Amino acid sequence: MGIIKKRSAAKVRANEILIRLKRLYPDATCTLTYDTPVQLLVAVILSAQCTDERVNKVTPELFRRFPDAQALAAADIEELTELVRSTGFYRNKAKNIKATASILVEQFGSEVPKRMEEIITLPGAARKTANVVLAHAYGINAGVTVDTHVKRLTKRLGLTKHDDPLKVERDLISLLPQEDWENWSIRLIYHGRAVCNARNPACDRCELADLCPSDQSAILTVPPLKRVSALA
Numbered sequence: 001m002g003i004i005k006k007r008s009a010a011k012v013r014a015n016e017i018l019i020r021l022k023r024l025y026p027d028a029t030c031t032l033t034y035d036t037p038v039q040l041l042v043a044v045i046l047s048a049q050c051t052d053e054r055v056n057k058v059t060p061e062l063f064r065r066f067p068d069a070q071a072l073a074a075a076d077i078e079e080l081t082e083l084v085r086s087t088g089f090y091r092n093k094a095k096n097i098k099a100t101a102s103i104l105v106e107q108f109g110s111e112v113p114k115r116m117e118e119i120i121t122l123p124g125a126a127r128k129t130a131n132v133v134l135a136h137a138y139g140i141n142a143g144v145t146v147d148t149h150v151k152r153l154t155k156r157l158g159l160t161k162h163d164d165p166l167k168v169e170r171d172l173i174s175l176l177p178q179e180d181w182e183n184w185s186i187r188l189i190y191h192g193r194a195v196c197n198a199r200n201p202a203c204d205r206c207e208l209a210d211l212c213p214s215d216q217s218a219i220l221t222v223p224p225l226k227r228v229s230a231l232a
């Protein structure tokens, strides 16, 4: 198959996967709890190497003490560090949150800017952070969020060959409609948790199996003799 035909076949497949993911997880949304874009930004910074569940245990008290950029910028670093301790890498995270809040106060009127180029200059905020914050706080699909789960599933589904998150994102951007970029990531994360987990994907009950080149269920259900002759 030529490159153009391969690309359009992948596009058709990616969009069919997207339709099924929407049907399977109709209420999927960002699982971090927050009231404002600043709080979402802080929660995403805390979620690095940590589960959303754990972050959601920490943020109620954190946001009660320091509800906005001004309060976070003026926060006592020791108290801030203690409040985020259980999320791991807490010294760095506390330092980054305080520094980010100070920049928001000094340069962006205490708000999170709406441009990717500006968000990624903030300490602790990489492209993934910017994608999540722009999509969920402002409804702007600037890119596709690629975390380890999105990368793993996108690769298993044969929609990228890459490991570099930027290259995976580039592939997904070329395959999916822009209004669904964030949809894709959120629902794929749900599917990873429910069915396609890292060590033991449940291909036998996966509703994407007929669209997935990594489907193991067919191999596992073929009787041993047939399997041998099929390989011969």
Ligand code: SF4
Pocket (backbone or CB within 6 Å): 156, 157, 195, 196, 197, 201, 202, 203, 206, 207, 208, 209, 212, 213, 214, 215, 216
């Ligand atoms: S068929 Fe298997 S590998 Fe493919 S998405 Fe489903 S669970 Fe994951």
